[in-house]
Amino acid sequence: MDMITLLGLLVGVGGIIGGMLFEGGHLSSIMQGTAAVIVFGGTAGAVLISTTREDLKTGLRLFKWAFSEPNNDESGKLVAEIIDAAQTARKESILALEKKINSFSHPFMQNVFRLVIDGVDPHTLRDVFEAEIEKEEEALNAGAKIYVDAGGYSPTIGIIGAVLGLIHVMQNVSDTSALAAGIAVAFVATVYGVGSANLFFLPVGAKIKRRIQKQSEVKQLILEGAIGILNGMSPFVIQEKLNAFSGHEPELDFKKAA
Numbered sequence: 316m317d318m319i320t321l322l323g324l325l326v327g328v329g330g331i332i333g334g335m336l337f338e339g340g341h342l343s344s345i346m347q348g349t350a351a352v353i354v355f356g357g358t359a360g361a362v363l364i365s366t367t368r369e370d371l372k373t374g375l376r377l378f379k380w381a382f383s384e385p386n387n388d389e390s391g392k393l394v395a396e397i398i399d400a401a402q403t404a405r406k407e408s409i410l411a412l413e414k415k416i417n418s419f420s421h422p423f424m425q426n427v428f429r430l431v432i433d434g435v436d437p438h439t440l441r442d443v444f445e446a447e448i449e450k451e452e453e454a455l456n457a458g459a460k461i462y463v464d465a466g467g468y469s470p471t472i473g474i475i476g477a478v479l480g481l482i483h484v485m486q487n488v489s490d491t492s493a494l495a496a497g498i499a500v501a502f503v504a505t506v507y508g509v510g511s512a513n514l515f516f517l518p519v520g521a522k523i524k525r526r527i528q529k530q531s532e533v534k535q536l537i538l539e540g541a542i543g544i545l546n547g548m549s550p551f552v553i554q555e556k557l558n559a560f561s562g563h564e565p566e567l568d569f570k571k572a573a
Contacts, residue, residue, distance in 0.1 A: 321382070347507075350500050354469060355511070370457045371458075374458035374459060385529065390533060393537060394540070394558075397424075397557065405549065424541075459523040462519045469508045477502065480500035484501070
């Protein structure tokens with residue numbers, strides 16, 4: 316569980332509810348089933364209209380990324396594996412990397428180094444896998460977009476709920492109980508729409524997009540390392556190059572590559 320996401324939700328929602336309670340409000344005053352049906356039902360319908368089946372499935376699959384703890388040590392581990400592979404290639408040969416492929420921790424790294432062993436030209440290797448990274452990132456961002464879209468639709472649907480509530484008020488202006496209910500729907504629908512957009516949909520979409528970007532950066536790191544090995548760079552130079560991607564500087568023994 317990503318505690319930052321959970322903390323953000325608690326602080327955001329808690330701050331709004333707490334402020335309302337401090338002013339003498341009651342929690343029951345914002346518990347409006349009719350407003351919830353209008354806002355969340357309308358928002359869901361708008362998202363379904365604006366997306367495709369595949370993008371929707373991808374978006375639902377990515378939802379857990381907003382609440383799962385990212386692996387911050389992954390880049391450092393991959394740099395260590397790449398440097399170890401570079402040392403092996405320098406000391407023995409690129410073909411000697413074949414025995415290491417199954418020990419690589421990242422599936423993408425295994426795929427890249429299979430072509431490295433086959434002696435694929437560095438430019439071809441870059442073209443092939445950069446296209447793959449870009450295509451995957453585009454597909455994942457299309458999935459993350461459903462949350463951003465929901466964040467755009469829900470405030471407007473909230474306004475529609477408010478208008479419907481006011482229409483109900485005008486039709487029952489002589490009925491005090493109906494008047495109160497209509498006003499409640501009107502204001503609560505707006506709160507649901509604006510609140511869900513800014514406290515949930517848009518932040519979730521932003522966090523998922525950041526995770527997608529991080530995943531692409533990790534794959535780019537692997538690709539740069541593999542190309543460095545193909546170009547015959549020393550392990551030290553490869554590490555310095557990869558530090559820009561990972562931000563980690565593992566202590567490695569370069570004497571083995573001498």
